[in-house]
């Protein structure tokens with residue numbers, strides 16, 4: 001298993017290019033199953049989760065060609081409607097093929113995603129929505145089986161806003177007979193990006209980005225090309241890298257308007273930020289102060305930036321209370337940060353960080369994608385060398401992270417040692 005070593009203490013300076021959003025690319029790639037012919041998707045991040053989605057589409061019989069940040073996919077004809085356990089267990093977002101398979105081919109068998117490091121993560125709302133659209137949904141031997149001759153439009157209310165759930169239902173409803181209304185829908189920019197791609201292909205969708213999405217089903221979709229939106233979480237991670245090292249970084253090719261909550265919180269902590277249309281300049285020369293953060297569905301503060309902000313708050317003066325409301329056990333990074341000298345107490349779903357702490361490099365273990373990012377950031381700020389084990393988690397969502405950080409002046413090295421285990425989420 002690869003490990004990464006970081007020698008901290010250097011203020012990061014320079015420019016970094018932000019890649020395409022993993023969480024937009026995944027549903028966009030899955031949606032090619034809805035048919036229409038060859039689609040060319042650009043700005044696709046070359047991360048392990050995207051490669052996994054490509055493999056899954058290949059198993060289903062689609063033609064997938066991935067070159068650099070461009071993916072050419074033709075899922076006009078597929079040969080299987082089954083997403084096997086071996087792939088789903090490595091990536092929960094595999095469940096995104098459920099809605100498109102069912103809507104286009106009348107059936108889908110998708111391995112039930114298990115629990116993962118950040119919580120139980122059920123898919124009950126995906127299934128309830130599809131059932132409301134007339135699907136016959138059952139559970140057999142660890143697999144979700146769904147069948148429907150043709151889905152019918154329905155009024156669906158989500159008990160909690162779910163990102164992939166909203167995406168699954170929006171894709172399924174695009175080919176259903178009649179009108180579907182998804183209430184209390186998730187509003188993330190990645191949902192809007194998927195809706196834009198579907199609409200280019202002839203889907204009739206209104207309200208994506210708000211909490212009520214109306215989809216008027218059509219008989220078929222056409223082909224289209226699409227450029228994936230920039231990754232707001234990757235962008236946020238590099239901003240925190242600049243802030244935690246008290247450096248000055250510029251992000252290129254990002255969408256600041258997708259990052260309001262984070263930008264406001266960084267400013268509140270004392271970071272100087274200037275925003276242009278597709279650029280963010282950060283300057284973190286002066287001491288930072290502790291702030292409180294509460295994760296929420298978009299446009300609230302993203303849970304995917306929580307670990308990074310916990311790391312940052314260890315370097316700020318005073319007490320910060322970080323409340324996680326989206327996932328139940330997303331503080332796996334805290335124990336590791338403590339081993340580096342952080343003063344953090346976890347009380348239920350709140351982490352209370354008292355700073356500033358002088359972090360010291362240590363061997364630490366990555367537990368999930370964003371927790372790993374939090375540890376990298378801590379390592380960049382720490383005195384001495386941090387060794388991050390199980391670093392394959394990072395590869396699921398960050399493209400060339402070490403290279404990009406080195407471009408900003410970080411001392412960070414990946415040590416290649418064997419292959420990653422196959423049971424990651």
Ligand code: UD1
Pocket residue numbers: 023026092093119120121122123124125126127160161162163164165186190297303304326327328
């Ligand atoms: C997506 C993102 C992930 C991000 C998360 C929250 C992708 C591929 N992944 O994950 O990076 O951290 O949104 O922003 O886009 N829930 C239910 N029943 C369901 C579905 C969800 O109770 O059927 C709950 C979950 O347990 C969680 C909350 O809803 O507490 C939000 O989860 P959800 O938005 O579904 O997360 P994902 O789509 O899995």
